[in-house]
Amino acid sequence: MAVKLATAGLSKTFGKGGIEIEALRDVSLSIEEGEFVSIVGASGCGKTTLLRILDGLIKASSGSVRVNGKEVVGPGPDRAFVFQQDGLMPWRTVYGNASFGMEIQGASGAAIRKRASDFLRLVGLSGFEKLFPHEISGGMRQRVNIARALAVDPDILLMDEPFAALDAQTREIMQAEMTRIWQETKKTVVLITHQIDEAVFLSDRVFVFTARPGRLKEEILVDLPRPRNLSIKRTVEFVTITDRIWRLIEEEVREGIQREQVSAAAGAA
Numbered sequence: 335m336a337v338k339l340a341t342a343g344l345s346k347t348f349g350k351g352g353i354e355i356e357a358l359r360d361v362s363l364s365i366e367e368g369e370f371v372s373i374v375g376a377s378g379c380g381k382t383t384l385l386r387i388l389d390g391l392i393k394a395s396s397g398s399v400r401v402n403g404k405e406v407v408g409p410g411p412d413r414a415f416v417f418q419q420d421g422l423m424p425w426r427t428v429y430g431n432a433s434f435g436m437e438i439q440g441a442s443g444a445a446i447r448k449r450a451s452d453f454l455r456l457v458g459l460s461g462f463e464k465l466f467p468h469e470i471s472g473g474m475r476q477r478v479n480i481a482r483a484l485a486v487d488p489d490i491l492l493m494d495e496p497f498a499a500l501d502a503q504t505r506e507i508m509q510a511e512m513t514r515i516w517q518e519t520k521k522t523v524v525l526i527t528h529q530i531d532e533a534v535f536l537s538d539r540v541f542v543f544t545a546r547p548g549r550l551k552e553e554i555l556v557d558l559p560r561p562r563n564l565s566i567k568r569t570v571e572f573v574t575i576t577d578r579i580w581r582l583i584e585e586e587v588r589e590g591i592q593r594e595q596v597s598a599a600a601g602a603a
Contacts, residue, residue: 335366337403338522339388339490344397345391345547346383355382359547361397363522370516372525372533373541374560374579376587380548381526389415411439414488418495420479422467428454429463431478435486453481456515458556473504477511479583485518493525497532509535510564517561531567534558542579545586553583 344361347354357380362382365371373381386392388399390408399406401413414435422431433450441449454460455475465484467475476496497505509532516523516536525531533540540554556575566572 339365346425370535375543406566412489414483420475475492
């Protein structure tokens with residue numbers, strides 16, 4: 335497969351005037367067309383910062399991002415971002431929210447109607463088009479969010495904890511639905527999540543990051559058969575991969591706590 339998205343030596347430092355925070359250091363990744371990958375790591379390891387750099391919302395301090403071999407210099411129609419909060423406009427219907435991105439792109443009315451309807455059907459919201467966000471559940475709102483992103487036909491879908499605000503049962507259902515949607519659309523997907531079993535269930539590969547500054551600690555191949563259903567989470571193979579990733583993250587959390595304790599002790603002295 336062709337490489338769809340690649341980073342080389344990507345680093346990011348925030349701050350100025352003598353107070354700086356190094357969020358990312360020398361991150362090099364290569365993601366193939368149609369691949370589903372997840373990025374996991376301890377809180378504060380720069381995962382969301384990386385995703386925003388990939389989308390062109392913020393600039394890296396050094397290094398590069400390339401999509402289809404071309405360097406990313408800002409946001410573009412080849413990438414769509416699905417935020418943790420659905421961000422739906424309360425004054426627009428389900429259909430109106432799903433079609434908003436296409437309106438901004440200047441698509442024709444006929445194209446908007448067809449694509450919005452097609453993707454609302456894909457995410458299981460046919461018949462709900464005329465309802466407003468306050469009239470539907472949190473899981474349904476996130477489905478609208480995904481439909482809105484897919485309707486603009488991006489090459490790459492960037493997802494930042496899209497199911498974090500959902501209850502446990504709805505989150506499991508949305509994971510299964512996301513697998514189905516990905517298989518039908520064949521989009522390249524990069525997911526940020528704190529839930530390890532979610533990353534394993536959805537992904538072809540999982541990138542485990544170190545504590546801040548975030549660096550690639552290990553790349554885990556999820557060699558589990560597709561299509562997947564939720565029952566796979568109870569298999570020995572699934573649990574083995576999940577445990578391996580958890581141990582890697584646990585190492586980083588413990589080392590981070592130790593560094594903070596040493597720093598605090600040095601400051602007290």
